[in-house]
Amino acid sequence: MPDAVVVEGLSKRYGAVEAVRGVSFTVGHGEIFALLGPNGAGKTTTLEILEGFRTRDAGRVEVLGRDPGDRAEGRALRERIGLVLQDIAVEPYLTVRETIARDAGYYPSPRDVDEVIRLVGLAGQERRKVKALSGGQKRRLDLALGVIGDPSLLFLDEPTTGFDPSARRSAWQNVRDLRDAGTTIVLTTHYMDEAQALADRVAVISDGEIVAEGTPSTIGGRDIARARIRFALPDGCSVAELPVAGLPVDAVPAEAVPGDGLVTVETRKPTEALHELTGWALRHGMVLDRLTVDRPSLEDVYLRLTEHGAPEHNTRRSTR
Amino acid sequence: MSTATHRAWHRDLALLWHQIRYEQLSFWRNPQSAFFTFVFPVVIITIFGAMFAGGDEDSYFYGLSALEYYVPTIAAVSVLGSCYSQLAIVLAMRRQNGILKRVRATPLPAWMYFLGLLAHCVVVSVVDVALIVGVGGLFGVPFPSPAQLPAIAVTLVLGAAAFCALGVAVASLIRNSEAAPSVVQVILFPLVFISGTYFPIHSGVLNRISGALPVRPFNEALLGPFAQHTGFDWRNLGVLLAWGAVGAMVAVRRFRWDPRPE
Numbered sequence: 001m002p003d004a005v006v007v008e009g010l011s012k013r014y015g016a017v018e019a020v021r022g023v024s025f026t027v028g029h030g031e032i033f034a035l036l037g038p039n040g041a042g043k044t045t046t047l048e049i050l051e052g053f054r055t056r057d058a059g060r061v062e063v064l065g066r067d068p069g070d071r072a073e074g075r076a077l078r079e080r081i082g083l084v085l086q087d088i089a090v091e092p093y094l095t096v097r098e099t100i101a102r103d104a105g106y107y108p109s110p111r112d113v114d115e116v117i118r119l120v121g122l123a124g125q126e127r128r129k130v131k132a133l134s135g136g137q138k139r140r141l142d143l144a145l146g147v148i149g150d151p152s153l154l155f156l157d158e159p160t161t162g163f164d165p166s167a168r169r170s171a172w173q174n175v176r177d178l179r180d181a182g183t184t185i186v187l188t189t190h191y192m193d194e195a196q197a198l199a200d201r202v203a204v205i206s207d208g209e210i211v212a213e214g215t216p217s218t219i220g221g222r223d224i225a226r227a228r229i230r231f232a233l234p235d236g237c238s239v240a241e242l243p244v245a246g247l248p249v250d251a252v253p254a255e256a257v258p259g260d261g262l263v264t265v266e267t268r269k270p271t272e273a274l275h276e277l278t279g280w281a282l283r284h285g286m287v288l289d290r291l292t293v294d295r296p297s298l299e300d301v302y303l304r305l306t307e308h309g310a311p312e313h314n315t316r317r318s319t320r
Numbered sequence: 321m322s323t324a325t326h327r328a329w330h331r332d333l334a335l336l337w338h339q340i341r342y343e344q345l346s347f348w349r350n351p352q353s354a355f356f357t358f359v360f361p362v363v364i365i366t367i368f369g370a371m372f373a374g375g376d377e378d379s380y381f382y383g384l385s386a387l388e389y390y391v392p393t394i395a396a397v398s399v400l401g402s403c404y405s406q407l408a409i410v411l412a413m414r415r416q417n418g419i420l421k422r423v424r425a426t427p428l429p430a431w432m433y434f435l436g437l438l439a440h441c442v443v444v445s446v447v448d449v450a451l452i453v454g455v456g457g458l459f460g461v462p463f464p465s466p467a468q469l470p471a472i473a474v475t476l477v478l479g480a481a482a483f484c485a486l487g488v489a490v491a492s493l494i495r496n497s498e499a500a501p502s503v504v505q506v507i508l509f510p511l512v513f514i515s516g517t518y519f520p521i522h523s524g525v526l527n528r529i530s531g532a533l534p535v536r537p538f539n540e541a542l543l544g545p546f547a548q549h550t551g552f553d554w555r556n557l558g559v560l561l562a563w564g565a566v567g568a569m570v571a572v573r574r575f576r577w578d579p580r581p582e
Contacts, residue, residue, distance in 0.1 A: 051425070053578060078427040085425065087579055088418040093349035098342070105338040106426040108331075129349075145422070 002065060004153050004184040005050060006031045010059035012045055019045045021208040022059070027201075029152075032175065032185045034199035036192070038306055042208040043188040044086070047157055050186070052081055062154055069286045079108055082151035084142050084159055092131035096122055099130055100144050107149035119177075121170060136167050143174065147183075154178060157186035160194060172197055192299040202298075206306040220301035226250070227270035229277065229293050230262045234286040239263060246276040262290060329536055332432070339428065339436035347440060356450060357444055358404060361398035365390065365452050369459035384547050391456035392546035396479070396539045398448040403441045403480050403507060407487030409500045416497035417581055424577040438484050444481045464546050471545035471552045478557055479538045482564030486534065489570035495581070511535045517577045531556075534563040 005027035012020040020042045027033040030165055036042045048054040049061060052068035065075045090099050102108035117123055120140040125133070133141065136296065139162070144153055156175070160168045175198055179185055191197055195202050196216045203213040204220070211221045234241065235253055242253050242263075251267035267273045281288050296304075347356055372386035372467055381389040414420045423433055457463060465473060490507065494500050512518070515535035521527055530536040537556035544550035 034554045053421070053424070075429055078425070083425040083444075085421065088422040088425070090419060090422055091346045094342075094346055099347065101344045102338075103426055105335065105342075106428045149426070 003027060003062075005033075005065060005161055005186060006060070006062040007046070007050070008060040009047065010046065010061060011057045012049060012054065013057055018208055020049075020056075021212055023205065023208070024059075025203050025213060026212060027184060027186055029184050030179065030182055031200040032179050032187065032198050034195040034202045035186070035188045035205055036190070036195045036202050036302060037188075037205035038190055041205045041306070043190075043205055044157055046205070047155055047186070047188055051081070051085075051155055052077065053283065058142075082149055082154040084146040084156045085160070085295050086157050088142065090130055090141065090145070093129060095127050095129055096133070096141060097126040099141065100148055103145050105150050107297070109150060110148050111150045113148070116144050116148050118177040119147070120174065136163060138155070139163070139171075140168075143171070147178065151183065153184045153186070157183060158188055160189075160191070160192070164276075168194075169241050192297070192302055204302060204305050211305045212301070216298055218305065219298070222296055222301055222307055225296050225301075226266040226268050227293055227295055229265040229270060229273060229291075231265055231277075231288040231291040234284075234288070235280070237286065243276055243280040246280070248272050335428070336432055336435060340439045342477050343436045344443065347444070353406065353410070355517060357402050358448060360401065361394055361448055362451050362455055364397075365394045365455045368394065373459040382520075382548075384409045385461075387456060387459055387461045388547045389520065389543070391452060391461050392542040395449045395452045395510060395546075396535070396542050397517050398452060399445045399476065399479055399538070400483055400508065400512070400535065402444040402448055403483035404487040404490070405504050406444075407437060407441060407484055408504045409497075410488040410492045411488060411491035412497040412500035415491070415576065418579055420577040421579065427439055434488065438481060441484050442477055442480045445476060449476060459486070465549065468545035468549060468551060472542070474552065475538075475541045475545065475557065478560055478564070479541070482534060482538075482560045482567065485564045485567030485571060487567075488575065489567040492574035492576065493573050515539055532559065535561060 003026040005025075007026070008024045009022055010023045011018070023042070023046055025033075035046060037043050044056065049056050050063055050068055052074055055069055061068060063077060066077045068074075069079060084196075094102065097113065097117065097258075101113050104113055114126075117126055120143045122137065122140050122144065125137060129141060130138070130141065143159070144154070159175070160171050172194070175185060175187070177202075187194075187198070199216055201214065202216050202219050203210050205211070214220070217223055239253050239255055244253065247253075247265070248267050248269040251265050251269070251273045254264045265273055265277070274293060278288065278291075347436075364436050368390045369387060372390070375386045377383050377388075396401060411420070424430075453461075453463060490504060491500070494503055511530075512535055514521065515530045515533070516527075516539055517535065521530070527536070537559040541553040541556040541560065544553045
């Protein structure tokens, strides 16, 4: 089966601003794909081009084998995709059930209205008017409208922005359940933990370009990156006194940064390095306070990747 | 017709009915829009009724009694209100807060969305006109004769359609929903004023100008079958149709669903 979404060399400019610059990626059937990036990186523009809301300036786009830019394909395509967008609303005076039943009528083979109400956690609110719903309940209604047509592909634009932690967890579970039932999901987010928790594959987009792509655990070389040992220097001890000679050759202790006061040792051989450091501390009767060992988080990778493009971005824009 | 296209056609018809029903539901649920759509014209005709009840035929009113003149013109202005004004304001508002974008995200074809709105506007117009004729009856204005009903019905539907198209056109040209009510009124108020809606105009120059604009032809086309037993007024219906076509053309070319322009 061909991929659910194919994007090749996609570009879009608004006046002097190049919002999307030659973006390419594919999304396989049944996977959760996350476009990760800071505000203004081009996530929403890319998504809206895939959804057929915006035209593109260059590149090839295929969604479920159709071109979303072709208006003649619009109806057939929309019968098979679901959308949860940021800046949308529904009639304030209809009830929850009426709103969902109304949209159900637009699709050739919709899901059961009551089943969808239960799925998104709006059971018991069916007869309430939309205008009386809380912000979180409105977002659940948005999700209900996104899935009522039983889409094979669902677009989620920052689906949990503004959610409290428990609402996020249940929204994530909804998304996983949909994926497990065979729905392909393309979502945008600027939350690292969301991409980490949900996505099968992540593409980091920065300044209109994809700067990295992979699974959440391997993106940006996370899996092969050096481990990071951090601790507070014992009182009256300087970095120069650390047992540098005994550490693995790639491990060079870095001075504590003023903020947290922690010394950092990065290495590919964390076991040896840790053994040497703790042995040294025990021999001298010292304590390595706040000792941690970790690998770069998705957030570290993301910040490194998205910061990288920033200076170039600024000069390019100011010259225009 | 093959079975497949027949089935598709059947499905579209069911979908259109579905859309009309929910458009009606959304309207009647909103106490504000239902109130203003019906109360304003009824209040006006009641005031005019109290002012002019029992008045004789007068050459100032083209040989009609004042109320015989006002029932069709107030009926016309109520259609303007529920088709042109309401639709322009509602669409600008629905675009601004993202309701239109949500509709666009579904497979509902655009023409069906607008046909649903048109059907809704026709229903509201018919209710409005019936209310006004009813209040007119209370003040002794005779009901239009049954022989004139086809002409009244056709004029009403054509007028509603033309003013809906103009309403959508104006909504397409308005960028900011907060400006919508004033833009709508700035266009409508002078037009209604010079078209003889609230008092007959006896200036030949003014009538020639307003006769080429959409409101006076609609007044005239209703006045004929309502009060003068003259049936279809094809010339004025033609002018209305032309304005409807202009409105539809602007709407098709310029209508936007997205609150943020591209």
